[in-house]
Amino acid sequence: MKGIIIKSKGKWYTVRMEDGESMRCRIRGKLRLDDLKLTNPIAVGDEVIIEKEEGQDTAIITGVMPRRNYVVRQSPRKKHYLHMLCANIDQAIVIATIREPHLKPGFIDRFLMTTTPHDIPTIIVVNKMDLWQDEDEAIFGGLKMIYEPLGYPVMAVSALHGDGLDELRALLKDKITFVCGHSGVGKSTLANGIQPGLELATQEISDYSGKGQHTTTFAEMFELKFGGHIIDTPGIKELAFINMEPHDVAHNFVEFFEALQNCKFSDCLHINEPKCAVKAAVETGEISPLRYENYLNIMEDVLNQNHWERKMDW
Numbered sequence: 001m002k003g004i005i006i007k008s009k010g011k012w013y014t015v016r017m018e019d020g021e022s023m024r025c026r027i028r029g030k031l032r033l034d035d036l037k038l039t040n041p042i043a044v045g046d047e048v049i050i051e052k053e054e055g056q057d058t059a060i061i062t063g064v065m066p067r068r069n070y071v072v073r074q075s076p077r078k079k080h081y082l083h084m085l086c087a088n089i090d091q092a093i094v095i096a097t098i099r100e101p102h103l104k105p106g107f108i109d110r111f112l113m114t115t116t117p118h119d120i121p122t123i124i125v126v127n128k129m130d131l132w133q134d135e136d137e138a139i140f141g142g143l144k145m146i147y148e149p150l151g152y153p154v155m156a157v158s159a160l161h162g163d164g165l166d167e168l169r170a171l172l173k174d175k176i177t178f179v180c181g182h183s184g185v186g187k188s189t190l191a192n193g194i195q196p197g198l199e200l201a202t203q204e205i206s207d208y209s210g211k212g213q214h215t216t217t218f219a220e221m222f223e224l225k226f227g228g229h230i231i232d233t234p235g236i237k238e239l240a241f242i243n244m245e246p247h248d249v250a251h252n253f254v255e256f257f258e259a260l261q262n263c264k265f266s267d268c269l270h271i272n273e274p275k276c277a278v279k280a281a282v283e284t285g286e287i288s289p290l291r292y293e294n295y296l297n298i299m300e301d302v303l304n305q306n307h308w309e310r311k312m313d314w
C-alpha cells in the first residue's frame with residue numbers, strides 16, 4: 001500500500017493512505033535512500049510504501065518513493081549529518097516577527113538558503129502585526145522592499161486576530177506549504193487562524209527568552225478545508241550549512257548571482273576580491289547591505305568548516 005507521511009514523532013510515523021485512512025507505522029531494518037547522510041531517513045511529506053503488520057493495526061514502512069524536493073538542515077546534534085524537515089512541498093513560509101520575539105533578519109536569509117537551491121517558492125510572513133509600534137511598519141516596509149524584488153513575497157499578518165489571513169489563504173489554496181520559524185513566532189497560531197477548528201497547542205505564557213520549551217514538538221501535516229495542506233513544525237533555533245560549499249551560498253543569493261557576470265573573477269565569492277560587482281552594488285545601494293551582511297555571516301560559517309580553512313587567509 002502507498003501513503004504519505006503526515007506526522008513524524010520519534011520512531012513512529014502516521015501515514016495517510018490513498019483511501020484517506022491513517023495508520024501508525026514504523027521502519028524495520030534499513031530503507032534504501034539517496035546519498036544524503038540523514039539523521040532521519042524519512043520526513044513528513046514523503047510518499048512511502050507500507051505493509052500491514054500481521055494481526056495488528058500498525059504497519060511497517062518498507063520503501064520511500066523518489067522525492068521531488070526536500071528541505072534539510074544541518075543536524076543540531078550530529079554536525080556531519082542532515083536533518084530532513086519535510087519532503088515534496090509546493091512552497092514554504094518563513095515566519096518572522098518584529099516584536100515578541102524581536103526581529104532576527106539573519107534567519108530569513110538562512111532559511112532561504114534551504115529552499116532556494118530546490119526552487120521552492122518561499123513566502124516571508126511577518127506575524128504579530130497587532131503588536132507593532134512606532135517605526136515597526138517602516139521595518140516591515142524595508143523587508144518588503146528588499147525581498148519582493150527578489151521573488152519572495154512579504155506579508156504582514158496577525159495570526160491571533162486574523163488580519164491578513166484571507167490574502168494568505170489565497171496563497172495556500174491547493175498547495176502543500178511548509179511553515180518554519182523560530183520558536184514563539186506563531187507557526188501553530190497561524191495554522192489555527194488559517195483553519196479554525198485545528199486547535200493546535202500554542203504557547204500559553206509568552207516567553208521569548210529563547211530558553212523556553214518549544215510548544216510544538218513534532219512535524220505534522222494538516223489538510224485545509226478550502227484545499228491544500230499546511231505543515232506545522234517545531235521551532236528552529238539556528239540553521240547551519242555544513243552541507244554547502246562557498247559557491248552554493250553565492251549562487252543562492254539570487255541578486256548576487258546576477259551581478260557575478262560583472263565581477264572581475266568568474267568564481268568571485270564577493271568577500272574581498274578586487275573589482276567585485278556585488279560589493280560595488282552594495283555601495284550604491286542596489287544590493288541591500290542587510291543581505292550582504294547576512295551573506296558574509298553565512299559565508300564565514302561555511303568557510304570555517306575544515307575543508308575551506310585555507311581560503312580564510314585572504
Ligand SMILES: Nc1nc2c(ncn2[C@@H]2O[C@H](COP(=O)(O)OP(=O)(O)OP(=O)(O)O)[C@@H](O)[C@H]2O)c(=O)[nH]1
Binds near residue numbers: 129158187204205216
Ligand atoms: N499578539 C500576538 N500574539 C501572537 C500572534 N500569533 C501568535 N501569538 C502568540 O505567540 C505565542 C507563540 O505562539 P505559537 O503559535 O505557540 O508559536 P510557535 O511558532 O508555534 O512556537 P513553537 O511551537 O514553540 O515553535 C503564543 O502565546 C501566541 O498566542 C499574533 O498575531 N499576535
Ligand SMILES: [Mg+2]
Binds near residue numbers: 201215216
Ligand atoms: Mg508551534
Ligand SMILES: [Zn+2]
Binds near residue numbers: 263268271273276279
Ligand atoms: Zn564579486
